[in-house]
Structure formats: C-alpha cells, structure tokens
Amino acid sequence: MEADATHVPIDRDGDIIAARQKARELAVHVGFSGSDLTLIATAISEVARNIVVYATRGEIVLSAVQRGSRRGVLVVARDHGPGIPDIERAMRDGFSTGKSLGLGLPGAKRLMDEFEIVSEIGKGTTVTMRKWTR
Amino acid sequence: MPVPILKQGEMLIASIQSNLNDQDLMQLKDEIAEKVGRFKSRGVVLDVSILDVLDSFATRTLRSIAETARLRGAETVIVGIQPDVAVAMVQLGLTLDGVLTALDFEEGMELLVASIEGSRRGGS
Numbered sequence: 001m002e003a004d005a006t007h008v009p010i011d012r013d014g015d016i017i018a019a020r021q022k023a024r025e026l027a028v029h030v031g032f033s034g035s036d037l038t039l040i041a042t043a044i045s046e047v048a049r050n051i052v053v054y055a056t057r058g059e060i061v062l063s064a065v066q067r068g069s070r071r072g073v074l075v076v077a078r079d080h081g082p083g084i085p086d087i088e089r090a091m092r093d094g095f096s097t098g099k100s101l102g103l104g105l106p107g108a109k110r111l112m113d114e115f116e117i118v119s120e121i122g123k124g125t126t127v128t129m130r131k132w133t134r
Numbered sequence: 135m136p137v138p139i140l141k142q143g144e145m146l147i148a149s150i151q152s153n154l155n156d157q158d159l160m161q162l163k164d165e166i167a168e169k170v171g172r173f174k175s176r177g178v179v180l181d182v183s184i185l186d187v188l189d190s191f192a193t194r195t196l197r198s199i200a201e202t203a204r205l206r207g208a209e210t211v212i213v214g215i216q217p218d219v220a221v222a223m224v225q226l227g228l229t230l231d232g233v234l235t236a237l238d239f240e241e242g243m244e245l246l247v248a249s250i251e252g253s254r255r256g257g258s
Contacts, residue, residue, distance in 0.1 A: 039222050
C-alpha cells in the first residue's frame with residue numbers, strides 16, 4: 001500500500017492547505033462523503049500545523065487502506081524535529097508550548113478513528129491516524 | 135490571496151475568496167483594524183462560507199480579528215460557517231465564544247444593525 005502512497009512535503013504553512021486538499025481527494029476516492037471529508041481534512045490540518053510550528057519541516061503520507069470489507073485512509077505525519085518530551089501532556093486539551101490553542105493533537109485524535117503517536121527526543125515525531133468508512 | 139474589504143455605510147464587509155494561508159489571515163486582521171479606524175466603522179461582516187476547514191489556528195485568528203475590531207470600536211459578525219465545518223469544529227473542541235455568528239450575510243447584517251442600535255440606546 002506504500003506504493004500508492006501520496007507524499008506531501010510540509011515546509012511552510014501554505015503546505016498545510018495542499019495536504020488538506022490531497023487528503024480530501026483521496027478520501028473521496030476511498031468512498032468517504034459529507035462531514036467525514038471535513039473531519040479528515042481538519043485532522044490533517046492540525047497535525048500538519050504541528051509539524052510547521054514545532055519541527056519546521058516534515059511530510060504527510062496518505063494512503064488508502066482496507067480492513068475486511070471496510071475501506072479507510074491512513075495518514076502518517078512524520079518529522080525529524082525536536083520530539084515531544086511529554087506525550088501524555090501534549091495529548092491533554094489546552095496544553096501548548098507553541099502558538100496554538102493546544103487542541104491540535106488531542107483534537108486530531110477526536111476527529112479520526114485511530115490515533116498513535118511515537119516521539120523520540122532529538123529524533124522526531126510520527127503520528128499515525130486512520131479513519132474508516134461507515 | 136488578499137481578502138477584499140468593502141465599506142458600506144458604517145459597516146465593513148470582508149468576504150474570504152479562497153483558502154487562506156497564515157500570512158493572508160494575519161494581513162486580514164491588520165487591514166480590518168486599520169480600516170475600522172479610517173472609516174470609523176461600527177460593524178464588520180466577515181464571510182467565511184468559502185472555507186472548507188476551520189482548524190484551531192484559523193478559529194483562533196477569527197477570534198482575534200473580532201477582538202481587535204472590538205477594541206477599535208466595531209462589532210464583528212462571522213457569517214457562513216458551513217455545516218460540515220461546524221460539525222468538525224465542535225468535535226475538535228473549538229468555540230467562537232464572544233463572537234457574533236450568523237447563518238448568512240443578510241442575517242449577519244441584521245444582527246449587527248440590531249447590536250449597534252442597542253449600544254446607541256445605551257443598552258447591551
């Protein structure tokens with residue numbers, strides 16, 4: 001499935017819009033509609049902004065996935081930034097060390113069906129999210 | 135892409151035409167603050183119906199646009215938030231507390247006129 005993956009480089013805030021548009025296109029192709037498209041695009045916006053604000057650059061990798069009869073989208077947001085020292089705290093609503101509302105990561109988690117985050121100090125952060133068609 | 139801001143009587147009308155990057159949003163805030171002063175505007179209608187995503191950054195910026203305009207003496211109403219966008223904002227935990235909102239341009243204008251009339255009478 002990596003073969004069909006769409007890689008969107010995230011270097012500046014304008015790239016966040018590009019990532020949202022690519023995700024929306026893929027989600028339509030997979031079979032999502034209505035508010036699900038907006039939920040996916042909004043979640044991508046939050047994780048992409050996290051890259052721009054904290055890591056400066058990274059990438060978002062989008063692919064279609066299947067589990068049994070359900071189709072879905074897989075979103076991997078990857079950066080080689082400073083890493084998150086306290087993930088539990090970063091996942092708490094209202095916590096932010098940057099210029100945001102502190103809703104980014106916990107917000108993205110609420111918008112998607114599955115959410116995992118792996119971060120290593122000095123190495124970077126990878127957020128993996130999935131959403132399945134109903 | 136910059137957002138055109140039109141003067142109509144005591145009101146300013148800003149209609150977002152495309153998805154905006156951060157710089158466009160910040161520029162919009164500065165221009166509204168400046169034009170409210172130049173035209174002595176009492177109200178600002180900000181049409182966001184074109185936007186297909188309002189994430190935490192955009193929402194925070196809209197709130198700060200409204201707050202900046204209020205400090206300059208003008209009330210802001212945000213109009214045209216799409217239904218899917220509203221659903222996503224609620225799920226994300228975003229609110230626009232303290233900012234007037236209306237379904238569309240006409241209702242936004244009515245709300246502003248009523249709010250300005252109310253404050254002239256000394257009520258709230």
